[in-house]
Amino acid sequence: MAAQNNNMEFIIMIITAVILLIPLGYGVVSLASSNDTQPFIEKPDEKYDKCVRDTEYMRLNHMDLLKEIRDDAMRRGKRGEITLNDCRKCHTSRERFCDKCHNVVNAQLDCYGCHYFPK
């Protein structure tokens, strides 16, 4: 009797472990089999080779730069060196550029209620 009980327990343990590992296995297999080599965000048009700041700075601090130029324009009347209108010349789509990361981290943008940026 006792031996049979032990067997049952062992089988239940295995089944549970398999069920728990299914999602992980699915992830590993799908990751390995995907051949998605597209970059996460769209590269800008090739004829523009330089951004207003280097990539590393923009990746981490673009919001500070945007706030700075906003305050310059609104509060100090200094317009024109860097503008949001200029950003859209290279980054031609907000769905393929801004929204990509912002959707993932659920940081919602309300710039485009008032500022024009192509979809």
Place this chain on the structure above:
Amino acid sequence: MERREFLKKSGVLLAGTACACALPLLPAAAKSINVDSENTAGKKWGMVIDLNKCAKDCNACLDACRKENNVAMHGDKRWDIHLIRKVTLKRKHPAESPEISVPLLCNHCERPPCAQACPVKATYKREDGIVIVDHHRCIGCRYCMISCPYNARFFNYRENHEWPNKDNTRSSHGVPESCNFCAHRLDKGKKPACVEACEEINAKALIFGDLNDPGSDVSKVIAGNHVRGIREDFGTKPKVLYIGL
């Protein structure tokens, strides 16, 4: 200390503390904000509207403003926004006068009540005299609309779907709007869109320029004519002045 004396002294103390605490609540005069743009630094923008030259059926300035600033027109007067609008006036007393057509816009008051009322300093006066609302900071409380004695502010109750000038912003719903003398154009050295439109049709009823400079067009017109602001008795010191009002 007697009971009576104690009460007296504590009363005085209480009143003094109350006064000291209330001091910061005294209405502070709205401070102007520095501007750095070389096209506007040291200037004081103002406008003179010559009503003798403004034709009653002409809407050139209104159309130019709508196109430049993406002003919403919903076709319902409850929601429509007007940065500049025209009204027809007729004096009945003491004698009947002929009708005049008057363009109305934000007067860019030298002492703007809207800027003093704004609880978050979203509305402010720039050093060059332009009264402007920063939509990034505005919380949509509409205090400025109530405090403006000229009804110059309009609220975006609805989302605006017109966007003719993609290089300029349009207003999303939830913020008030008023004329800002096309600050974005002035900062780049251009004239406001309405003034340009009025010059284009050769009416030249809107004269715009620097009030600080005695040689500017607008200063010469003020010197040579009898000009009045609307309801100057309010003490708001409007910088939009009228000839023939």
